[in-house]
Amino acid sequence: MKILALISFLIGLTAATGDDLHYVDPLIGSTAGGNVFVGASLPYGLAKPVADVDGQNTGGFSTDGSNVTGFSHMHDSGTGGNPSQGQFPLFPQLCRDNIVDNCRFGKTDRATHYIQDSVVARPGYFAVRLENGIHAEMTASQRTALYRFKFPETHASNGDTLDPVILLDLTDLWSSRQNASISLDADSARIVGNGTFLPSFGAGSYRTFFCADFTGAEVRDNGIWVNNRAGSEPKALYVTRGFNNFYLQAGGYVTFERPDDGVVTVRVGVSYVSSQQACTNAEAEVPAPGKDFARLEQEAVDSWSEKLSPIKITAGGMSDAMISAFWSGIYRTMLSPQNMTGENPVWKSDEPYFDSFYCIWDQFRAQLPLLSLIDPETQTNLIRSLLDTYKNEGWLPDCRMSLCKGWTQGGSNADVVLTDAFVKNLTNIDWELAYKAMVNDAENEPLEWSYEGRGGLQSWKRLNYIPYLDFDYLGFGTNSRSISRTVEYAYNDYGLAVVGKGLGKSENTKYLSRANNWRNLFKADQKSVLENGTDTGFTGFFQPKYLNRTWGFQDPIACSALASWCSLTSNPSETFESSIWEYLFYVPHDMAALIKLLGGPDSFVKRLDYFHTSGLADIGNEPVFLTVYQYHYAGRPALSTARAHNYIPRSFNASTNGIPGNDDSGAMGSFLVWSMMGLFPNAGQNVYLISAPFFEAVEVTHPITNCTATIRNSNFDPTYRKVYIQSALLNGRPYTKNWIGHEFFTQGMTLELMLGEHESDWGTRVEDLPPSLSDNQARDEATVGMHGVGMMGS
């Protein structure tokens, strides 16, 4: 009877919201440091056109009301620090009296305000009107940006109509150009060129190429400009850095006869291989630039719809704003990494090549697990690309952008990405190669561990921790972060043990033992005192430890909002971008042991509460993610739910400032998405922590098995008074564990949650808790996996 009732209930609810793409708002996170890319892109697209501004321009554009300095074709999304890419911007303008020397050339001279409410951003399309009356629209295919610039009809002092002028600047957002070339064709007005630029968070330099074609207007003239002067001869230019690294502003220009409709269309093909390939890309993808705009936009819309199609939600009265925040979060996880297959000049290979892993330290926790679920085929290709990078460059990346090695932030966290895919059974991956790459991280110290592998491995093996002020002559990296590296290396080695065990490797026990190394930096009598002298009342924290096994000291609150921000570049410390308080919770594989060490569940919960309510938790950066849900491990899943509702929508919402920190390639977006879906991954383990979804129901159709998993709040309350799970049914049978494995999705199970206003005893018993390494009983259950669940139901 009960099951029948459930089934009819199900049928009533399966109607989803329909086309969900219109909920995607690319402008979420476009100011206040979200740094998201708001322009046009395909999923994983390489071409990413948008307006570039002189304000918060890390991702190109910002709704901060600053000035537009150009329109460029390649970007990264959500990154921090220096702006990324933005090469070869175009700048449309009308120049006084049709005299080209009257044009505004350099970035500062030409910067022009945009009209705030003219900004239109949707998947595959971006538009903005400048204060000079020029309206710009853009869309993109995989490697080609397509622009339509509409010039107003304006007259010179002698009554002539002003000619549209489009400038191309041999620069990038960061003005990192080392050298660049441009050449213009006098007849067709095609412009090709290339330049060498610096990666925004990595070593070395990279070269990119472009091929620009103009249609819709008669060309009057073209040429080059240098500083504030231009000339129609010569038609080529090479610029480099000279005395004192001097930076010359230079580029090309084209002037047109204004067409009746005022529109000049510009097609810009991009490539990392050659200008010729940039032209070939453009010609193949956009054969008829004057007519292709609508087709490109439609193709982008179709691609995005397909990528979002595995998920359906039943909102149940949840606000449109939060629906928008949800879909936009998913959307942003597929802006980067970028598919650069066929565009890698560094090595030749038939394997896929993806770039803009910016950075894996951010992405491994929630973003890449989300892709494993809703786009497993791409996740497989991302991993194959990481493994091919290992094969050809010798190391798995921890961060990679623009063909360059990016700076490593902590551990070798590609190991976690591999482990996560392994426990979720992703196929078409060479696991022997993956294991080799992971062992390489764990055993061999590279000369430059600032951008690959791990440092301090001699100490890691001899002392079982990374020492404070290590004596490390094997390799070079910033000799800091001994605490955060210790806890991350321990988790990385745990992954190695898991994959090794799965592959039947004998070193498995060695890595399991190293997975305990985090314990070696736990100083049981360490106290934490606030800056005004108040004792937080908690004892036992990680502390730095010297080579001679005596303790050093770092204030547990240092590198939190209650003290000062720590960054690798300005003030490296023993924890990376976060405090000892926050890293204390980073024992994802052995929360049971950590909880015991911190005095048991009650005392752990007090500590986690204090962390989240005192200002110590940095909700704007990725290490905090799992801490929101770690109450599950103390048998208090309701407190995780309460905590999630405390942060959402307060810190994650649909406003232009609705991301609490850099989106980091969609990492922040993925935190929101998993939280709202009511499951949170413990990346690297076959574990999702169960909480109530923020909407009535969510369905996920697994793209490979085609099975549909459903999570439903059976008495959903959109005002969120009733958010606590009272009881649960899995496939119609009582389910008391507060976590579930990936089989939930691959096999398409149904989880029905009964909610109430107060915490219940659901999911609170020891046998309900997620697995921990030191907890034998739980570990056995984890190995048995869903088999155990089936038995429970039968």
Ligand SMILES: *[C@@H]1O[C@H](CO)[C@@H](O)[C@H](O)[C@H]1NC(C)=O
């Ligand atoms: C934008 O340009 C105006 C002048 O048009 C200038 O006053 C302002 O400082 C610029 N804004 C930024 C952020 O550079």
Ligand SMILES: *[C@@H]1O[C@H](CO)[C@@H](O)[C@H](O)[C@H]1NC(C)=O
């Ligand atoms: C351009 O700059 C890069 C990086 O400094 C350098 O390796 C390359 O040789 C330069 N190319 C030319 C043609 O000067």
Ligand SMILES: *[C@@H]1O[C@H](CO)[C@@H](O)[C@H](O)[C@H]1NC(C)=O
């Ligand atoms: C860069 O462009 C210039 C001018 O078109 C050309 O002479 C040069 O060979 C190009 N460099 C590369 C590496 O293609």
Ligand SMILES: *[C@@H]1O[C@H](CO)[C@@H](O)[C@H](O)[C@H]1NC(C)=O
């Ligand atoms: C990546 O690009 C290649 C080459 O264009 C294409 O064959 C492949 O399907 C793309 N993969 C994804 C996941 O978009």
Ligand SMILES: *[C@@H]1O[C@H](CO)[C@@H](O)[C@H](O)[C@H]1NC(C)=O
């Ligand atoms: C992975 O495959 C194994 C062996 O077939 C199976 O027992 C396990 O349930 C699968 N795990 C997932 C997450 O599908």
Ligand SMILES: *[C@@H]1O[C@H](CO)[C@@H](O)[C@H](O)[C@H]1NC(C)=O
């Ligand atoms: C010290 O700072 C904390 C956190 O800001 C505050 O809650 C507490 O009241 C302060 N104590 C004193 C004695 O000022």
Ligand SMILES: *[C@@H]1O[C@H](CO)[C@@H](O)[C@H](O)[C@H]1NC(C)=O
């Ligand atoms: C251990 O090393 C630290 C740092 O060099 C030093 O300050 C401390 O005195 C040493 N302790 C012992 C017991 O040698």
Ligand SMILES: *[C@@H]1O[C@H](CO)[C@@H](O)[C@H](O)[C@H]1NC(C)=O
């Ligand atoms: C949205 O999130 C941002 C960033 O965390 C926050 O500053 C803002 O107050 C939030 N807005 C609302 C309406 O909650």
Ligand SMILES: *[C@@H]1O[C@H](CO)[C@@H](O)[C@H](O)[C@H]1NC(C)=O
């Ligand atoms: C899933 O559906 C796709 C498209 O309909 C089909 O090609 C594929 O074979 C199906 N997979 C399974 C495992 O049924």
